[in-house]
Amino acid sequence: MFDPKKLEQVAKQIQEAMPQPVKALGQDVEQKVRQTIQAQLSKLDVVNREEFDVQTQVLLRTRQKLNELEQKVAQLEAMLADKSE
Structure with missing residues (x-):
């Protein structure tokens, strides 16, 4: 779920x-730092970039479908309005 490279980078910085x-x-x-970070991140309600x-x-x-x-x-309403006149 989380990028292991970024996780490793944060652990190394700490x-x-x-x-x-x-x-x-x-x-x-x-x-230990990596395990702690993973445990804390798993508690967050987040999605990974791919899912997003x-x-x-x-x-x-x-x-797009809704706009169509x-x-x-609108076209149908216009047609109905023309027919009722």
Whole structure:
């Protein structure tokens, strides 16, 4: 769901910001930070970029169809108005 490269980058930045004695713990700290970030991100109500892009395309197609239907309804209403006169 989340980009592992970005997650790794954030974990590395956090590790680099830590004092030298903490940095010495190395792999263990990085792994714990990564696990913590993943756990916190999984609690958020978010979607990944791919899902967002798919839904954006669906909404655009739906809007286009809605506009077409509105135009057809307007044409039909105009035809009915002409016939009733």
